[in-house]
Amino acid sequence: MPESSPLLSLASTPFVALTTFRKNGEGVSTPVWIARDEDALVVITPLGTGKLKRLRNDGRVTVQPCGRSGTVKPDAPLVEARATVSSEPGDVERATAAVRAKYGAEYHVVMFIERLFARGLGANKPRAVIRITA
Template sequence: MASDGLTRLGDGKYLLVTTFKRDGTAVPTPVWIARDGEALYFWTVTDSGKVKRIRNNGRVQLAECDFGGKPLGDTFEGQARILDADGSDRARSLIQSKYGLVGRITMLGSRLRRGSEGTIGVEITVDAPA
């Protein structure tokens, strides 16, 4: 079942990634997503709240969503982990490939604003429906 969910989540345009604060409060955020093998990848600002929350607790909930973060399907449980520099480069490359010209322009703008270390990749493995 997780594999079926992995395909649906990874093929969507946006993914709602819900991370959790130390007190258990859920914080949902829509992100661009790319799938490679048995994992999903996204990128974000290195010092963002979601990176801090994932470092504290890698448990996430995932759902297909629209641009504004409105869920469009089932919710799945998953585990997220912050990637090293090589893994982050791979995540950026996957996003650029999936989102084409818009993805490449967005990555370029991000690199110009924040430098190459201003963003970081995140890998997610999907466990099962929530």
């Protein structure tokens, strides 16, 4: 995939709205961190999230730049793509390393806060990686 592809150009944005689709075709958008891993974009998420359930039924996704709260500007580019999910430890570690490298201290702060709130509920939640390709 060329360096200048519409999908890979989103790798530098802080947040993207990742839209996954219900069985009835209705889109559900979630703001997520995203990082580049070779010819794909990757997202890490705890196992059991709604987006993973939806992706098991339909691998179609759309991604577009958004703010931290998920607000998408009217002129934001929309990219249609495909997504696959893996919970293989090597895949998750590789994607986590890419996200950690991109977000640095912010990543560590968010993970620390998540561990505080998850105390007693399994502070180190198992994760999956969503791999997004054109």
